[in-house]
């Protein structure tokens with residue numbers, strides 16, 4: 063069986079890792095025990111030989127309907143068949159001692175023949191484990207990993223297959239539990255109790271939401287998905303739950319997003335803080351301070367969820383890739399890039415946290431001082447930009463503007479919060495950057511800011527300039543830039559990050575890609591900022607319609623085929639949804655010093 067469409071997957075998660083389940087009842091992606099651990103189900107990036115867990119009516123049809131139960135991450139998938147109706151309830155209880163995936167088959171009506179196929183393959187499909195029976199449970203063991211399977215339904219002698227019938231009113235539990243192979247057999251959770259606890263957990267969490275604007279249900283669903291991308295033990299936030307879902311069908315732009323990007327995490331923090339989730343923001347700040355500690359000048363643009371620095375990029379040649387889009391990569395070489403914007407984004411994010419009442423600790427301010435020292439010494443250098451180009455470094459305009467923003471927040475903090483720092487020096491550098499960007503990053507003939515100094519092209523990140531307070535919305539240069547982005551980067555009304563073919567292929571990569579959903583939300587924000595409310599709202603509604611049946615958005619979208627592209631669910635896109643809903647409700651995410 064080939065993997066499903068990207069938009070056919072729903073997310074399960076336990077705040078340490080995540081699984082993807084499709085409309086046919088197949089769990090095709092699961093990394094254990096952490097988001098960035100090797101997958102034990104990797105059918106998503108190959109086929110069922112790389113591991114998956116199917117639990118569905120034997121007729122093999124996709125489901126009739128599915129939904130999350132209320133405001134939780136408990137998924138209910140329902141099939142109406144000729145024999146009756148069956149439901150599968152899937153969830154991962156927020157992590158206790160071990161990671162569990164729980165599936166409860168429920169008979170709704172009639173008597174439905176069901177099929178279970180459990181193919182565990184450790185190390186991203188490369189290792190077929192030994193399967194043994196132990197005290198009424200099955201154990202799949204290989205190397206460091208062990209997965210235990212517990213159910214009243216007996217599997218065949220190979221421990222991989224079962225056929226059974228579910229009758230109206232019956233509930234049959236299946237529990238899969240991970241433990242390191244040297245540890246004692248983990249105690250399986252009680253499925254029904256775990257279901258109650260998991261529902262209670264998510265309902266309790268979302269009750270902390272303080273959003274009172276429009277599109278309330280859509281925002282709350284996006285927040286639940288964002289929360290599922292947080293790594294509870296450390297406060298880190300991953301950019302997405304997957305690796306190597308392609309940015310172009312059949313293409314090579316396939317990257318691993320199961321890490322913590324400071325940029326993506328800071329944007330997530332803005333969305334969480336703006337909707338009342340101060341605890342998550344505090345946890346992220348603590349994560350950041352720990353990750354950066356030691357030598358803050360050696361700031362990386364991304365880290366492992368535990369703050370690990372080394373994330374070497376590798377190719378997994380035994381996986382054919384999603385619908386043949388090879389290579390499948392793990393790790394991410396972008397970790398070694400210089401992306402100037404990140405310094406500004408982190409300083410901006412910490413400023414926002416302070417404004418939200420999260421007190422500055424001495425350590426947090428020390429970290430900011432060190433980041434500012436680095437920024438002062440390096441802002442004038444070319445960088446790889448927020449788009450992580452693998453072509454030559456350039457003087458990207460958005461990067462310089464974010465350097466300006468970082469210094470601007472520092473000046474404000476000293477002036478208004480009584481913290482110490484060389485404010486006159488910072489103010490001078492800030493003003494120098496502003497002048498330079500307006501001179502070298504603006505094309506007066508075209509009436510637009512440009513992608514980098516001297517470039518003829520534009521970049522969707524320029525839409526963010528007014529949001530960080532670099533220039534006001536009513537500045538003619540801002541209006542001209544929004545017009546140029548619309549004219550040059552829109553495909554069917556949605557926004558590309560930049561034209562890959564422009565400037566001698568600025569990103570240094572072969573192939574092309576879809577429209578970038580976060581940038582499309584930024585355009586809606588910009589239209590709103592310019593007072594073009596109707597256009598902004600129409601674009602936002604269009605973007606909402608791109609969500610799949612359970613509210614998920616991936617990174618990009620193919621306007622020709624109407625398919626989701628790139629890793630999923632993607633924090634960047636979900637943050638865009640939350641922030642634009644806030645803007646259109648009159649509560650814009652503007653991060654300038656105030």
Ligand SMILES: OC[C@H]1O[C@H](O[C@H]2O[C@H](CO)[C@@H](O)[C@H](O)[C@H]2O)[C@H](O)[C@@H](O)[C@@H]1O
Pocket residue numbers: 301315317318319323325326394395396448449450451452569634
């Ligand atoms: O397109 C090339 C780059 O694509 C990825 O980066 C993108 O995703 C990041 C995580 O969401 C985001 O922070 C960045 O702004 C995006 O451009 C990939 O991770 C890079 O390795 C790759 O060069």
